Amino acid sequence: MKILTLGAAGFIGSHLTHRLLQEGHAVVAVDLTIEKVAEYLDHPNLTFLQQDIRRPEWDLDGLAQDADLVIDLIAYANPGLYLRIPLEVFRLNFTENLKIAEACVRHGKRLIQFSTCEVYGRTAASLPNARVADPEDPIHGTFSEDTSEYILGPVSKHRWIYSCAKQLLERVLHAYGLEQGFNYTIIRPFNFIGPKIDFLPQSKQDIPRVFSFFMDALLNGTPMKLVNGGVSRRCYTYIDDAVECTYRIVQNSGGICDRQIFNIGSPDNEVSIRQMAETMREIYAAQFLDEPAPLPEIVSVPGEEFYGEGYDDSDRRIPNIAKARRLLGWEPRWNFRDALEATMRYYVTESQKNRVSSAAGNG
Numbered sequence: 001m002k003i004l005t006l007g008a009a010g011f012i013g014s015h016l017t018h019r020l021l022q023e024g025h026a027v028v029a030v031d032l033t034i035e036k037v038a039e040y041l042d043h044p045n046l047t048f049l050q051q052d053i054r055r056p057e058w059d060l061d062g063l064a065q066d067a068d069l070v071i072d073l074i075a076y077a078n079p080g081l082y083l084r085i086p087l088e089v090f091r092l093n094f095t096e097n098l099k100i101a102e103a104c105v106r107h108g109k110r111l112i113q114f115s116t117c118e119v120y121g122r123t124a125a126s127l128p129n130a131r132v133a134d135p136e137d138p139i140h141g142t143f144s145e146d147t148s149e150y151i152l153g154p155v156s157k158h159r160w161i162y163s164c165a166k167q168l169l170e171r172v173l174h175a176y177g178l179e180q181g182f183n184y185t186i187i188r189p190f191n192f193i194g195p196k197i198d199f200l201p202q203s204k205q206d207i208p209r210v211f212s213f214f215m216d217a218l219l220n221g222t223p224m225k226l227v228n229g230g231v232s233r234r235c236y237t238y239i240d241d242a243v244e245c246t247y248r249i250v251q252n253s254g255g256i257c258d259r260q261i262f263n264i265g266s267p268d269n270e271v272s273i274r275q276m277a278e279t280m281r282e283i284y285a286a287q288f289l290d291e292p293a294p295l296p297e298i299v300s301v302p303g304e305e306f307y308g309e310g311y312d313d314s315d316r317r318i319p320n321i322a323k324a325r326r327l328l329g330w331e332p333r334w335n336f337r338d339a340l341e342a343t344m345r346y347y348v349t350e351s352q353k354n355r356v357s358s359a360a361g362n363g
């Protein structure tokens with residue numbers, strides 16, 4: 001197939017691009033940045049276009065018309081940005097993505113749209129007046145694609161603008177499907193983790209996702225900060241599992257994914273953010289330190305101090321993956337500890353390479 005992949009050099013996009021090339025597809029990859037796919041640029045089946053899709057002159061229609069399948073991964077998908085630039089988060093995640101979807105509608109192309117598990121918001125068990133027998137029962141934190149209700153905070157908690165933008169986009173795709181027979185598949189990723197997930201923060205302005213903050217703390221001996229005590233829970237999903245599931249959606253055997261929404265995640269990998277910090281410290285000491293050394297302290301900070309005004313959080317989100325199991329025969333393989341260790345290994349190795357090259361530069 002000829003596959004147009006938008007956002008191909010992000011974390012998920014770079015791993016997916018690699019897989020698509022391995023499978024023999026011709027990939028036209030579009031992204032603002034190039035670093036994460038730099039190692040594939042010489043591949044004969046890859047055409048890379050460095051492009052800001054917000055600029056009017058790019059040839060969206062021509063590229064969509066020319067493709068057999070369009071995969072849209074373009075997003076600001078980082079809570080630090082929802083707080084700092086909410087309008088731009090809305091524009092990119094809704095307005096610009098809608099243009100891509102509408103180009104696919106115009107040219108009758110199938111679209112795989114990456115959305116988010118943030119659409120589910122908070123759990124009912126977390127509400128102040130919740131009346132549930134056992135709030136710890138995982139059933140309260142488990143979300144299904146076609147039946148779960150969504151619970152978001154008030155407008156003053158502008159973290160939720162991302163969730164709303166993605167939700168609205170999903171609803172528009174659904175409506176195009178209903179009214180015009182548009183063929184799409186929506187993917188809701190549940191906290192994918194793996195090499196190239198993010199950048200390590202270089203200054204106070206940088207707010208990557210939690211893994212990168214903790215990794216940076218381990219590498220530099222600074223405190224690991226738990227936002228609001230680190231009680232929120234996530235299900236971390238290794239990128240190889242995520243790409244395997246996504247690839248089955250690309251194949252779409254017998255049209256089984258047409259107009260479907262899929263959760264992709266590892267329900268068995270649930271941890272609190274505090275557990276994540278503690279596990280990373282353990283792994284770092286056991287696997288990456290040549291001799292015993294002091295490990296960073298773990299401290300708690302208020303959410304609004306860490307992120308700024310308007311912060312709120314998903315308390316818990318466990319994917320129900322019955323649909324992916326049933327329709328795609330997919331099962332996640334990576335447990336949390338192995339996924340974390342493989343991701344940490346990548347960043348430890350990168351940081352060693354950087355130290356060697358800056359030492360050589362200084363010498």
Ligand code: UDP
Pocket residue numbers: 078079080191208209210211213214225226227228230232234273313314
């Ligand atoms: N978090 C934290 N310390 C940090 C960064 C984030 O405790 O240094 C928390 C954050 O408040 C949230 C969780 O970690 O509860 C996951 O945040 P992340 O930014 O990775 O993305 P999310 O899963 O919320 O999309």
